[in-house]
Amino acid sequence: MYKGQKSVRGGYEDFLCPFTDMYITQGANGTVSHRGILANDVRGRVSGIRYPYYAPCSSKCLKVYPESGQSMWQSLEKVRFANGRIDYATYMIAHDNDMVSYVGKIVDQGDFLGSMGDKGNATGVHCHIEISQSNDSSWYKNQYGNYMFNNEYNPYDCYFVDYTNIIQGLGGDFITTSEAPLIELPGSNAVDQIIYVGSKVKFDGIFKVDIIKRGTNLFGNTLLTGVSYSNYYNEKAKDYHWIPLDDFTEVDKYGSSVSQDDIVYGGSSYVINKNIYEVKEIDIPTNSAKLNLNGRDIWVFSTFLYEVG
Numbered sequence: 001m002y003k004g005q006k007s008v009r010g011g012y013e014d015f016l017c018p019f020t021d022m023y024i025t026q027g028a029n030g031t032v033s034h035r036g037i038l039a040n041d042v043r044g045r046v047s048g049i050r051y052p053y054y055a056p057c058s059s060k061c062l063k064v065y066p067e068s069g070q071s072m073w074q075s076l077e078k079v080r081f082a083n084g085r086i087d088y089a090t091y092m093i094a095h096d097n098d099m100v101s102y103v104g105k106i107v108d109q110g111d112f113l114g115s116m117g118d119k120g121n122a123t124g125v126h127c128h129i130e131i132s133q134s135n136d137s138s139w140y141k142n143q144y145g146n147y148m149f150n151n152e153y154n155p156y157d158c159y160f161v162d163y164t165n166i167i168q169g170l171g172g173d174f175i176t177t178s179e180a181p182l183i184e185l186p187g188s189n190a191v192d193q194i195i196y197v198g199s200k201v202k203f204d205g206i207f208k209v210d211i212i213k214r215g216t217n218l219f220g221n222t223l224l225t226g227v228s229y230s231n232y233y234n235e236k237a238k239d240y241h242w243i244p245l246d247d248f249t250e251v252d253k254y255g256s257s258v259s260q261d262d263i264v265y266g267g268s269s270y271v272i273n274k275n276i277y278e279v280k281e282i283d284i285p286t287n288s289a290k291l292n293l294n295g296r297d298i299w300v301f302s303t304f305l306y307e308v309g
């Protein structure tokens, strides 16, 4: 990555490779200092130079070990790893001679994180990096005397190498974000249909009004929001997912607005919405997008949205 680089898709930061030039001198599960651990030692283009590296995601410093130029960081939110997993990242970097990290320091994705060095037990200038795909910050010695995390993954399973020049990759199967597209949605083929924060979307379909909340011009719809009227009625759901009716137009069930009076009834009326909305947030587990309709934030299933140019 380069300084200041950011990558956010579907509401999650992509965990990026911190190095602009990556020359791996020792791979994961090596013979001596990497035995039993999934660390990489990385130097830059020219050996002996203390190149800077950058925060792979927005992170907070949890621990420092100044005697070995070492600092432990954790992502502020869950991130997307190169193997597709979405979870917290906890990672250790080592050998920075002029370490400026301190416990509690917060960096944004792309901010300066540290420099390659030879502080501590290091052979030549490099950065030792080790990554756990979890928020478990346990740091312990394994049976070979090397420190490690629980749930460590090989760096190529962790970071995307967008704008990283791999000079020596030691056979690692590194990928970029373009090789890991998000879930595609049906609809318009004018745009990629990958919905992310900031995408412009329209409602796709004709929707039956399940229930009307009188006096507030709100309606409920099972298709769009997933809470059924019967669950609401039987108090199995705390709240109905109310949607402002204002931007919707009454139609018949075939989508024609001819001879409709725009007086909408729960259980018998159909509506469409031709407006364009900007996606404010994404929730991957439920495949939902947050939109603001008439000043009210609502979550709707992405299946019923399509991206527009």
Ligand SMILES: [Zn+2]
Residues within 6 Å of the ligand: 026, 033, 034, 039, 040, 041, 127, 128, 129
């Ligand atoms: Zn190392």
